[in-house]
Every structure is written in structure tokens, then in C-alpha cells.
Amino acid sequence: MKMFSRTPVFVFFMLFWACSQPNEVPEMLFQTDFESEAGWLTDDRMEKGDGHSGSWYIRTGDFVPYSPAFQLKAALISQRPIRKAEVVCWIRPKDVPADGHLIFSADAGTTSVYWKHKELAGYLKERGGWNEVTETFEIPDGSFGPDNIIKIYVLSKNNKVIHVDDFSVRFSN
Numbered sequence: 001m002k003m004f005s006r007t008p009v010f011v012f013f014m015l016f017w018a019c020s021q022p023n024e025v026p027e028m029l030f031q032t033d034f035e036s037e038a039g040w041l042t043d044d045r046m047e048k049g050d051g052h053s054g055s056w057y058i059r060t061g062d063f064v065p066y067s068p069a070f071q072l073k074a075a076l077i078s079q080r081p082i083r084k085a086e087v088v089c090w091i092r093p094k095d096v097p098a099d100g101h102l103i104f105s106a107d108a109g110t111t112s113v114y115w116k117h118k119e120l121a122g123y124l125k126e127r128g129g130w131n132e133v134t135e136t137f138e139i140p141d142g143s144f145g146p147d148n149i150i151k152i153y154v155l156s157k158n159n160k161v162i163h164v165d166d167f168s169v170r171f172s173n
Contacts, residue, residue: 031168106144
């Protein structure tokens with residue numbers, strides 16, 4: 001009988017402890033160096049040569065103005081609203097002055113319901129060298145829903161060739 005009288009106290013303590021713990025969700029990291037994409041990405045944007053970390057990289061600009069996108073349904077990234085996306089990639093202009101954007105969009109079909117960009121002109125000053133891009137997108141609550149498709153990619157604004165390699169995206173809530 002004494003066991004039953006202690007059970008509610010124990011259950012109350014466990015519920016109190018569980019509710020007082022931080023309500024954090026781990027970060028989600030997605031990355032590619034494009035080495036393993038050869039054969040999977042079948043368009044002409046894949047090039048073999050002097051990549052940042054290997055021999056494969058992406059070409060944007062002259063015939064296709066945008067890189068292949070990181071692309072995934074928001075609910076598959078996190079069950080909670082995404083509040084931040086930290087993007088790191090390496091870019092190399094073939095010709096200067098190149099001008100580009102790093103794009104974050106949330107799409108419903110063919111319509112963007114949320115779209116932000118970061119200027120890349122400051123990273124594209126010198127011809128031929130790889131430049132690390134580190135940009136953070138802070139995302140306001142309610143900007144998009146779990147069924148929207150998140151896309152992150154590099155866009156060449158003036159059709160000058162920009163090489164892209166070692167792309168990573170870290171999402172957090």
C-alpha cells in the first residue's frame with residue numbers, strides 16, 4: 001500500500017523534471033563536396049578539374065544561371081519551424097567582374113512563398129581563386145510551412161561563370 005502512495009509523488013517529480021528541461025532540437029547538417037555527385041547529377045553543370053577539395057565542382061553562369069539547389073521539404077528537415085540556415089560554400093569566379101547571389105527560398109509548387117538572398121559580389125573580386133562564403137539566413141516565424149520545399153543555391157546575376165564547391169547547410173530551430 002505504501003508503494004501506491006509514493007507513486008503519485010514520483011510521477012509528479014518526473015513530469016516536473018521533464019517539463020523543466022530545455023526544449024531544444026538538434027541542428028540538421030546537409031553537405032556535399034560534389035565528388036560523389038558525378039553520375040547522379042546528369043546535367044552539364046558538373047565539371048571535372050581543379051575543385052576546392054577534389055576534382056568535381058559545379059559551373060553556373062553562361063548557359064545555366066543557377067547551381068543545383070539543396071532541395072528538401074521543410075517537414076523532412078525538422079518537425080519544428082526552421083529559424084536559421086547557415087550556409088558555407090566555396091566559389092570561384094572564372095571571369096571578373098562576376099556578380100551573384102546566394103538564394104534561400106521556400107516554395108509551394110512553382111511559387112516562392114518566402115525568398116531571401118545574400119550578395120556575393122564581395123566574394124567574387126579575384127579571378128581564379130576559391131573564396132569561402134559563409135552566410136546566415138535568419139528566418140522569421142511563420143515565413144513558410146512544413147509542406148513547402150526549401151531550396152538553397154547560387155545564382156549568377158550577370159551570366160559570368162561562377163564555380164561552386166563544398167556546399168553545406170546547417171538548419172536550426
